[in-house]
Structures are given as structure tokens and as C-alpha cells.
Amino acid sequence: xxxxxxxxxxxxxxxxxxxxxxxxxxxxxxxxxxxxxxxxxxxxxxxxxxxxxxxxxxxxxxxxxxxxxxxxxxxxxxxxxxxxxxxxxxxxxxxxxxxxxxxxxxxxxxxxxxxxxxxxxxxxxxxxxxxxxxxxxxxxxxxxxxxxxxxxxxxxxxxxxxxxxxxxxxxxxxxxxxxxxxxxxxxxxxxxxxxxxxxxxxxxxxxxxxxxxxxxxxxxxxxxxxxxxxxxxxxxxxxxx
Numbered sequence: 001x002x003x004x005x006x007x008x009x010x011x012x013x014x015x016x017x018x019x020x021x022x023x024x025x026x027x028x029x030x031x032x033x034x035x036x037x038x039x040x041x042x043x044x045x046x047x048x049x050x051x052x053x054x055x056x057x058x059x060x061x062x063x064x065x066x067x068x069x070x071x072x073x074x075x076x077x078x079x080x081x082x083x084x085x086x087x088x089x090x091x092x093x094x095x096x097x098x099x100x101x102x103x104x105x106x107x108x109x110x111x112x113x114x115x116x117x118x119x120x121x122x123x124x125x126x127x128x129x130x131x132x133x134x135x136x137x138x139x140x141x142x143x144x145x146x147x148x149x150x151x152x153x154x155x156x157x158x159x160x161x162x163x164x165x166x167x168x169x170x171x172x173x174x175x176x177x178x179x180x181x182x183x184x185x186x187x188x189x190x191x192x193x194x195x196x197x198x199x200x201x202x203x204x205x206x207x208x209x210x211x212x213x214x215x216x217x218x219x220x221x222x223x224x225x226x227x228x229x230x231x232x233x234x235x236x237x238x239x240x241x
Contacts (some may be wrong), residue, residue, distance in 0.1 A: 003026060065088065093117055141195045145175050149186075158179070
């Protein structure tokens with residue numbers, strides 16, 4: 001029976017970090033949280049058997065097999081450097097990275113497996129694959145991407161919508177974007193292909209933010225043991241692993 005995968009949660013005090021901790025604890029046979037790291041010095045050093053560290057103490061965390069990072073850009077450099085130093089994979093969903101940080105991620109991929117994604121929903125990864133296939137199969141059709149999120153989300157189009165647009169463009173389509181910000185919508189993405197007398201709609205709706213944490217855990221399990229390089233959630237799902 002395989003041992004549980006030892007993960008480092010970086011950004012443990014955020015919503016994603018808390019979801020990761022909760023979901024990992026619910027499946028102790030699959031995941032073991034080696035350490036949880038937050039920006040500030042923790043009020044408790046050990047919570048439910050998991051050691052907690054401040055970001056400034058990152059170099060002192062115990063051994064882990066994969067790091068999962070949902071933090072802030074100012075904390076990203078440290079966790080990337082730690083993974084490179086220890087030869088461990090990094091799975092990151094930290095947004096707002098500067099160009100220099102993206103370059104550093106690319107450089108790190110020469111020595112460790114890395115995965116950065118704007119969306120860790122497994123359904124969105126499948127949608128991304130379908131969008132590229134549809135665009136390639138339907139040349140000349142109009143392509144529109146409509147996304148909806150909660151009223152507090154400021155960027156528009158969303159990072160996921162832009163990623164879907166890139167996949168449509170690879171298939172030969174010319175995507176157009178529209179955005180809606182309202183209420184407490186977790187995330188909805190519609191990709192519509194329209195031809196003469198017919199229309200194809202590909203839709204994904206997230207109703208709970210746990211889907212993103214669950215996808216990150218799945219990604220950590222799939223990237224473990226992979227060779228160095230830039231990996232994608234879509235690639236890890238569709239390469240037969």
C-alpha cells in the first residue's frame with residue numbers, strides 16, 4: 001500500500017490553504033501535511049499534529065515531497081527557491097506574479113517539476129482541452145467566451161477565460177470575451193461557437209471553492225515523480241498517468 005504523499009502547504013492561512021488542510025486531513029491515507037506555512041508567526045506551533053511556520057522560517061520546514069503554494073507574490077520567491085534547493089516539485093496557484101518571477105519559474109523547471117495554473121478545477125482542465133478541439137474542428141465559426149464571478153473580483157476577463165481564449169486561438173478561432181461581476185458567483189465559464197444555423201456551447205460552473213483545492217491535491221499526486229519541466233494540469237490529466 002503506498003504511503004501518503006507528504007505535502008507542504010504554503011499560504012496556509014488563506015482560503016485555499018485552509019481548504020487544502022481540511023481536505024488533506026479528511027483523507028489521511030492519501031495526504032500528509034508535512035508543514036503549514038503562513039505569513040505571520042503562528043499562534044500555535046502544532047495544530048492537529050501539523051507543524052506551523054511563519055514565512056520567514058520557511059527554510060526550517062521538515063522534509064516534504066511536493067509543495068503546494070497559494071500565497072502572495074511577495075512570498076513566491078522563497079518557496080520556489082526552497083523547492084529548487086531541495087529538489088522538490090512545486091504546484092502553485094499564486095496570482096499576480098511579476099515577469100521576473102515567471103522567468104524564475106521557467107528557470108526552475110530545468111531542475112524540478114513545476115506547475116503554475118490560474119485555475120485548478122479538473123473540469124476546467126477538461127473544458128480547455130475540448131475548446132481547442134472544437135475550435136480546430138469548426139474553422140470559421142464565431143467564438144465567444146463569457147465568464148461570471150462574484151462582485152468583488154476585479155480582474156476581467158478572468159485568468160481562466162484568457163487561458164480558454166488561448167486554447168481557442170491555438171485551434172484557429174478568434175475569441176471574443178465578455179465578463180459579468182455579480183453577487184457571490186464562484187465561477188462560470190461559457191465558450192460558445194456559432195455557425196450558420198447552429199450553435200455549440202461548452203459550459204463549466206463551479207459551485208464550491210473546494211474544487212480548486214481538490215484539483216491542486218490531485219495535481220500534486222500526479223506531478224510527484226515526474227521529470228523536471230513545466231507541467232500543466234491539462235497535460236497531467238490527458239497523458240494517461
